[in-house]
Amino acid sequence: MDPKNLTSASKFLLLGLTDDPALQPLVFGLFLSMYLVTVLGNLLIVLAVGSDSHLHTPMYFFLCNLSFTDVCISSTTIPKTLVNIQTQDQSISYAGCLAQLCCVLIFGGLENCLLAVMAYDRYVAICHPLRYTIIMSPRLCVLLVLLCLLTTTANALLHSLMVLRLSFCGPLGLPHFFCELAQLINLSCSDPLVNNLLMNLGTSLFAGVPLSGIIFSYTQIVTSVLRMPSSGGRYKAFSTCGSHLLVVSLFYGTGLGVYMSSAVNDASIKNVVASMMYIVVPQMLNPFIYSLRNKEMKRALRRIITGVPSSL
Template sequence: MEPGNQTHVSDFLLMEVTDDPELKPLLFSLFLSMYMVTILGNLLIILAVSSDPHLHTPMYFFLCNLSLADICLSTTTVPKMLVNIQAQNQHISYTGCIAQVCFVLVFIGFESCLLAVMAYDRYVAICHPLRYTVIMTPWLCVLLILVLLLLSTGDALLHGLVLSQLSFCRDREIPHFFCELDQVIKLACSDTFIYTILIFFVVGLYGVVPLCGVIFSYTQIVSSVLRIPTVGGRYKAFSTCGSHLSVVSLFYGTGFGVYISSAVTDSSRKTAVASMMYIVVPQMMNPFIYSLRNRDMKGAFRKLISRITSL
C-alpha cells in the first residue's frame, strides 16, 4: 500500500481466519460451537448459583461475576469474527475497532483483578475462618465489584481517548482476528513513545499486581493449611481452592503463552491464533472447571436441571 499519513480513517482490515474457502465453514462451525458453549456454560453457572440459597456466599457471588465477564469478553470479539468469516469481509469500522479495544480491556482488566479478589476471599476463609463473615460482608463484596468495574472502565476509556487522538497510516491492515491494542498502535503514524510507556504501566498495574496478590494469598493459605494436623483437614482446605487455582493457571498461562509466542515467532498468524485462544479458551473452560471440581456446584447443577426438566 502507498505510504503516508491519514489522520482520519473510516475502517480497518482484520486478518482472515483462513485463506482456504473450504476450511471457512469448518472454522465457522468450530468457533460458533465454542462461543455457544461459553455462553451456555457461564449462564448455567449464574442460574445455578442464583437458584440455590446455599450458594449465596461471597465465593459464588464472585464466581457469578467472573462468568458474566467471560460472557461479555467472548461476545466482544467472537461474533464479529464469525460475521467476517461468513460474509468474507474483513472490514471493521474505525469506531467499532476503538470500541472493541476498550471492551476487551475492560473485561480482561476486570477478570484479572477479580481473580485476585477471589484469592483474597479464599485466604480469609482458610486463614481467618472465624472472622470470615465479619470481613467478607455482602456490602464489601458489592463494593469490591463496583470498584473493579470502575477501575477497568476508567483504564479502557483512557486508552480509547488516547487512541482516538492518534494519526493512522494508509496501511490499515491489523494482523489479528480482532482489534488488539498493541497491533492498532503499530498502525499509528504519530509518536507513540509516551503511550507505550503508559501501556507498560497499565500491564503492570492490571496484570502483575493482581498476580502478586494471588501468589501472596496462596502463600499464606499453604502456610496455614500445612499447620492443620489431620490429612483430611488439609485436603478439605485445599479442595476449596482447587477450582480457583485451575482458573488462575489457565488465565495467566494462556496470557504468558501469547507473550512468548509473540516474542519467539515472526509469524503474525501464529501470534493472532494465540491471542484468539487467550480470548476464547479460558472463558469456555471456566464453567467446566468449576462444575467438575466443585461438589457444591455439581449439586446446584443437578437441582437446576431437575427443575428445568420438570417444567
C-alpha cells in the same frame, strides 16, 4: 507526506484468521461451538447462583461475576469474527474497532481483578475461617466488584481516548481476529511513545498487581494448610483452590506471553492462537473447571435442569 487519519478511512481489516476457503468452515464451526458453550455454561452458573439460596456466599458471588464477565468478553470478540467469516468480509469499522478495544480492556481487566479477589476470598476462608463471615461481608464483596469495574473502565477509556490521537496510513490490516491495543499502536504512523508507555504501565498494573496478590494469597494458604494436622483437611483446602489455580495459570501465562511478545515482535499465527487461549478458552472452560468438581454447584444445576425447587 502527512499520515492519513483513520477517521476518513473508516475501517480496519482483521487478518488474524486463515484466508484458506477450505479451512473457514472449520474455523467458523470451532468459534461458534466455543461461543455457545461459553455463553450457555456461564449463564447456567449465574442462574444457579441466583436461584439457590445455599449458594449466596462470597465465593459464589464472585464466581457469578466472573461468569458474567466471561460472557461479556466472549461476546465482544467472537460474534464479529463469526460475521466476518460468514460474509467473507474481514473489515471492522473504526468506531467498532474502538468499541471492541474498550470492551476487551474493560472485561479483560475485570477478569484479572476478579481472579485476584477470588484468591483473597480463599485466603480469608482458609487462613481466617472464624472471622470469614465478618471480613467477607456482603457490603465488602459488592464494593470489591464495583472497585474492580470502575478501575478497569477508567483504564479502558484512557487507552481508547489515547488511540484517538493516533494517525494511520498504509495497509490497515490488523494481524489478529479482534482489535488489540498493541496491534493498533503498531499499525499507527504517529509517534507511539506515549501510547506504549501507557500500555506498558496499564499491563503492569492490571496484570502484575493482581498476580502479586494471587501469589501472596496462595503463599499464605499453602503455609496455613501445611500446618493443618488432618490430611483430610489439607486435601479439602487444596481441592477448593485447584480449579482457581488452573484458570489463573492458563489466563495469566498466555496473556502475559502475548503482550510481551507483541510489544517487540510482529504478530504471527502463534500469537493469534495464544490470544485465543486467554480471550476465549478460559472463558469456555470456566463452567467445567469451577462446577463439575463442586457438589453444591452440580446440585443447583441439576435442580435447574429438572425443574425441582431449590428449597427441596
